[in-house]
Amino acid sequence: MHIKLLFILSFAMLFSCNTGDKKTQKEAQSNQSKDVTIKNHSYGNIDKIRTAHLHLELNVDFQNQILAGVARHKMINEGANRAIFDIKDLKIDSITLGAEGNEVSANYEVGKRDSLLGSPLIVELTKNDRFVNIYYETTKNSEALDWLAPELTGSKKHPFLYTQGQAILTRTWIPVQDSPENRFTYSADLKVPSDLMALMSATNPTVKNDDGLYSFQMKQPIPSYLLALAVGELEYAQLGPKSGAYAEPHMIAAAEKEFKDIPQMIEAAQKIYGDYLWDVYDVIVLPYSFPFGGMENPRLTFATPTLIAGDGSLVSVIAHELAHSWSGNLVTNASWNDFWLNEGFTVYFENRIMEAVYGKEIADMLALIEFQELESSVNEMMSSGREKDTHLKLELQERDPDEGMTDIAYVKGAFFLKTIESKVGRETFDQFLSSYFNAYQFETLTTEEFVSYLKSNLLEKENVDFNVDAWVYGEGIPDNVVKIKSDRFEKAEKLAIEIKNEDELPAEFTSLSRDDKITQEWIAFIRAFEGKLAKEKMIKIDEQLNFADCGNAEIMSEWYILGIKNNYTEIRPEIKAFLKKVGRRKFLAPIYTTLASTDETLKWGKEVYKEARPYYHAISYKTVDEILGVKY
Numbered sequence: 001m002h003i004k005l006l007f008i009l010s011f012a013m014l015f016s017c018n019t020g021d022k023k024t025q026k027e028a029q030s031n032q033s034k035d036v037t038i039k040n041h042s043y044g045n046i047d048k049i050r051t052a053h054l055h056l057e058l059n060v061d062f063q064n065q066i067l068a069g070v071a072r073h074k075m076i077n078e079g080a081n082r083a084i085f086d087i088k089d090l091k092i093d094s095i096t097l098g099a100e101g102n103e104v105s106a107n108y109e110v111g112k113r114d115s116l117l118g119s120p121l122i123v124e125l126t127k128n129d130r131f132v133n134i135y136y137e138t139t140k141n142s143e144a145l146d147w148l149a150p151e152l153t154g155s156k157k158h159p160f161l162y163t164q165g166q167a168i169l170t171r172t173w174i175p176v177q178d179s180p181e182n183r184f185t186y187s188a189d190l191k192v193p194s195d196l197m198a199l200m201s202a203t204n205p206t207v208k209n210d211d212g213l214y215s216f217q218m219k220q221p222i223p224s225y226l227l228a229l230a231v232g233e234l235e236y237a238q239l240g241p242k243s244g245a246y247a248e249p250h251m252i253a254a255a256e257k258e259f260k261d262i263p264q265m266i267e268a269a270q271k272i273y274g275d276y277l278w279d280v281y282d283v284i285v286l287p288y289s290f291p292f293g294g295m296e297n298p299r300l301t302f303a304t305p306t307l308i309a310g311d312g313s314l315v316s317v318i319a320h321e322l323a324h325s326w327s328g329n330l331v332t333n334a335s336w337n338d339f340w341l342n343e344g345f346t347v348y349f350e351n352r353i354m355e356a357v358y359g360k361e362i363a364d365m366l367a368l369i370e371f372q373e374l375e376s377s378v379n380e381m382m383s384s385g386r387e388k389d390t391h392l393k394l395e396l397q398e399r400d401p402d403e404g405m406t407d408i409a410y411v412k413g414a415f416f417l418k419t420i421e422s423k424v425g426r427e428t429f430d431q432f433l434s435s436y437f438n439a440y441q442f443e444t445l446t447t448e449e450f451v452s453y454l455k456s457n458l459l460e461k462e463n464v465d466f467n468v469d470a471w472v473y474g475e476g477i478p479d480n481v482v483k484i485k486s487d488r489f490e491k492a493e494k495l496a497i498e499i500k501n502e503d504e505l506p507a508e509f510t511s512l513s514r515d516d517k518i519t520q521e522w523i524a525f526i527r528a529f530e531g532k533l534a535k536e537k538m539i540k541i542d543e544q545l546n547f548a549d550c551g552n553a554e555i556m557s558e559w560y561i562l563g564i565k566n567n568y569t570e571i572r573p574e575i576k577a578f579l580k581k582v583g584r585r586k587f588l589a590p591i592y593t594t595l596a597s598t599d600e601t602l603k604w605g606k607e608v609y610k611e612a613r614p615y616y617h618a619i620s621y622k623t624v625d626e627i628l629g630v631k632y
Contacts, residue, residue, distance in 0.1 A: 036084060036111055036120045040335040041168050041401055043111070043120035044177030048080035051177055056188040060198070060231055062159045065147040068137040071175050072100065079127040085134070086171035086178035088118025089141035095123055096133045103133055116400055118171050134175045143618040144169035148287055152615060153232065154250035158196060160232035162286050162302065164295060164619060166225040167336055167401035176224045181334050181444050183221035190214045192231050199246060199284060201228040201297035206236040206244070220278060220298065221442050223332050228297035230284055239263055242276065246300075247285040254308050255285045261315065261357060265322055268356035273326050273349070273434050277441070281322060289583035291619040293317040296324030296346075304584050306553035313519040314554060316354050316366050323349035326437050334444040336401035340392040341450055343405075344413015345433075351414065365486050365520040367418075372527060374411035378476050381408075392416065392472045393447045402619070416471045419482045420454075424462050432458045447472060492521045496528035505540060514545045519554050522547075526558040535568045548574040557587040564594045564601055576608050583616040585623055592627045606630060 036043050044050070051073045058069035075083060092110060096103035111120040123132055138145060148160040163173055171178040192198045194212040197205065202216035230246075237256040238244045240263030247255040262281065270276055283301045285308065294317045295302040301321040307314045327345035347370065355363035381389050388395060392413055394404045421429040436453065445453075451468055459466050470478045498506045517525070526547075542548050547559040548571040560575045562568075579591065595605030606628055613621050613632065625631065 036122065038117065040179045040181060040337075041117060041396075042177060042179035043084050043086050043117065044179055044182065045080065045082070045084045046177050046179060046182045047078075049075050049077045049083045050182050051184045052076050054174075054176065054184055054186040056174065056186070056190075058188065058190050060161065060190060060192040062147070062161070062193060065140065065145075066138050067142075067145070067173060069135070071134045071136065073132045073134070075130055075132060077125075077127060077130055081124065081126060083123045083125060083132055084177070085121040085123070085175045086118055086168075087121045087136075087175045088113075088169075088172045089139050089143070090172070090175060091137040091139055092121065092175070093135040093137065095135065097123075097125055097129050097131060098133075099131050100133070103131075106132070116398075117168070121175055136175055138173050142172040144172045146289055146617045148232075148289060152289065153287055154248040155233060158233040160230075160248075160287055162230040162232075162290065163228050164291060164302075164617060165227055166295065167405075168225070169619075170224045170227055173229075174224075174227065176227075178224045180223040180225060180332050180336070183223055183332070183442060183444070185221050186216075186218045186227065188214075188216040190216070190229075190231075195233070196231050197234040197246075199230045199234070199300055201226055201300050204282065204300060206238075208234075218298070222298055222329065223444070226297055226329065228295070228300065228302060230286065230300075230302070232287075234284070240266070242266060242279070243281045243283075245283050245285065248287070251285055251305060251308065254310070255283070258308050258310070258312055259283055259315065259318060261312065262318060262322070264357050265319055265353050268353050269322060269326070269349070272352055272356070272430060273437055276325060277330060278325055281325065283318060283321075288581050289615055289617050289620075291583055291585045291617040293584060293586060294321040296321045296328055298325065298329050304582075306582060306584055306587070309519065309552045309554075311518075313552070316350060319353040319357075320346055320350040323347075323353060330442065331437055331440040332444045334446045334449075336396050336404055337394045338445075338447045338450075339394065339401070339404045340409040340413035341445070341447060343409040344392065344411075344416060347410050347414035348417040351418075361486070361488070362518075362520075364484050365489060365518070365524075367414075367484050368486055368489055369520050369523055370407070370411045371415065371484065372524075374407045374415070374477065377407040378412075381406075382476060387475045390475050402623075412471075412477065415477070415481050419471075419478075419480060420458075420466060422482045423464050423466060424458060428458075428462060488517075488521055489524045492517060492525040493528035496525045499537060499541075500529055500533055505537070510544070512544070514547075514550060519552055522555050523558055526555070526562055529562060531562065531565050533562060533566055535566050535570075538563060538566060538568045539570065542571070553578075553582060553584070553587060557591060560591055561594045564591070565597075572604070576612075579608050580612045580615060583620050585620045588616070588620055589623055589627065592624050596627055596629075602628070 053074040055072040058067045060067060095106040095108045097106045098104055107124040109122045113119045144163045144165050146162055150156050150159055153160050168178055170176055188200060190198045192212045194210055197208045198214040200216045202218035233248055234246045235249050235252045236244055236246050237252055243262045245255045245259050266276055266281055278298050280299055283303050285303050285305050288305055290304045293304055307317055323346045327349055328342035333339055333341040351363050351367055354366055378390050390408055396404050467478060495509060547555055556578060563571050592605055595601045609628060
């Protein structure tokens with residue numbers, strides 16, 4: 001009761017005291033911002049002063065679709081006379097210095113806005129100042145925030161909000177030094193509508209508070225892109241002693257069933273690389289507009305509902321996000337040029353978890369699907385003059401770091417590690433990686449630092465000659481990449497070739513049901529047509545297997561692409577319904593890219609997109625805008 005009373009008073013006083021004098025903001029002609037430098041997509045001067053702990057006090061206003069309140073930064077000051085934060089499309093009301101209750105107005109300036117990076121927020125202080133309090137509001141242009149109207153949720157009764165900060169969007173909802181190099185702890189006090197539950201990448205409730213007041217703590221230091229918030233009509237289901245699932249009421253039972261193996265995954269992961277250091281591992285199933293398969297926010301993975309396939313066939317995404325608890329969250333890339341250190345390790349570790357829980361045959365099929373996608377990405381990049389983008393170490397200066405979120409970082413990175421494992425042996429490699437995670441836990445590092453560690457602690461130690469530079473700084477896929485085979489894949493591909501080349505469907509196919517093969521086998525089957533299959537045969541396959549409306553987004557998206565390429569217009573209603581429902585960029589980008597390949601399909605694609613775009617997060621619609629060449 002005492003805590004809640006203080007909480008209510010803090011919100012009541014938020015905009016009535018200590019908000020400072022608006023005149024303390026300097027005029028635009030000030031020269032301060034001329035001295036600001038950009039490092040790793042951030043204006044923050046973290047080499048001189050950096051956030052050690054962030055406390056948020058925010059009101060979640062669904063009616064006006066804004067977050068309003070204060071970000072209180074407790075900082076480590078190495079003698080700086082100014083602190084520089086990243087902001088983009090935030091309204092700064094005032095800034096104060098000093099601990100709460102003892103605040104004084106600060107002089108500050110908002111520098112020139114860059115369309116990608118936003119603006120530097122420059123706050124004057126003295127070398128003795130440790131506390132910077134930024135009173136602010138988000139705006140309609142805050143790209144991290146996805147405000148969903150009730151009709152876009154399961155019950156159609158309540159609105160929903162979630163954030164997506166990676167890579168550099170946290171600055172659009174919190175004024176922060178938005179660089180992965182800076183790790184800090186955080187806490188938060190939130191006021192939300194009383195009929196909704198609030199969750200963050202921190203300690204979380206499992207039941208709704210009737211007063212709409214929530215408090216959060218994240219005691220482990222994290223980079224800013226892992227700060228996350230979700231508010232909606234949510235229920236919780238416990239899966240194990242350290243894990244549970246949140247979802248909207250209509251989906252909670254399905255989520256509980258789909259993710260039942262998470263406790264086994266946690267156990268398997270810990271056996272390989274050591275203790276899970278984030279206390280609990282929960283998953284929240286978000287509405288369909290969520291742009292990714294999953295996001296590894298610590299303690300609370302954000303997941304797309306497209307993972308709910310009914311048969312557990314897509315839970316490798318959950319294994320991936322769990323693996324991030326070591327690679328990415330525990331040990332973090334120092335810059336977005338080093339993104340493969342997050343994702344390559346995670347894909348490798350994901351595959352190890354899947355092998356431990358479901359067996360090597362399943363893990364190998366998952367790896368083969370990913371390798372097919374890597375080969376396709378490499379071929380496209382090499383043929384379009386983007387050879388440098390096939391390097392593991394990227395060059396993303398003055399580019400959107402989202403451009404580095406490709407199969408190169410994920411799958412080439414994983415196969416780099418798989419290939420090293422094949423040379424040194426799994427036991428030796430596991431010992432090396434375990435020591436690596438232990439040596440750098442809760443720290444960041446660059447590619448160069450990892451390569452040095454790799455050579456000193458593994459390759460030289462084991463007297464192994466390995467072409468590290470060719471993998472890290474070279475183009476394409478090196479010739480010594482480890483090879484993976486799958487008899488089940490080969491059978492699926494052989495069946496597809498027979499269907500393609502013969503007049504009648506083979507007897508083997510006519511006796512099949514969709515349950516006879518797992519998702520990855522059907523993907524291999526569809527891809528084996530290499531983009532060409534007579535429409536009449538696609539109709540017959542659909543009559544038997546109903547790929548077009550099977551409910552499995554992985555299979556449906558592959559089938560839709562094949563259908564668009566072969567003028568299978570009969571499934572346009574299903575494609576349209578899918579594009580208006582699902583906001584996951586992994587599916588949207590290839591479907592819309594295929595639609596853009598001819599004038600006729602492009603015209604239809606633009607018509608669908610005009611209706612579907614309001615259902616997408618900014619991350620997805622910005623990508624599709626570019627694919628279709630449209631502006632809104």
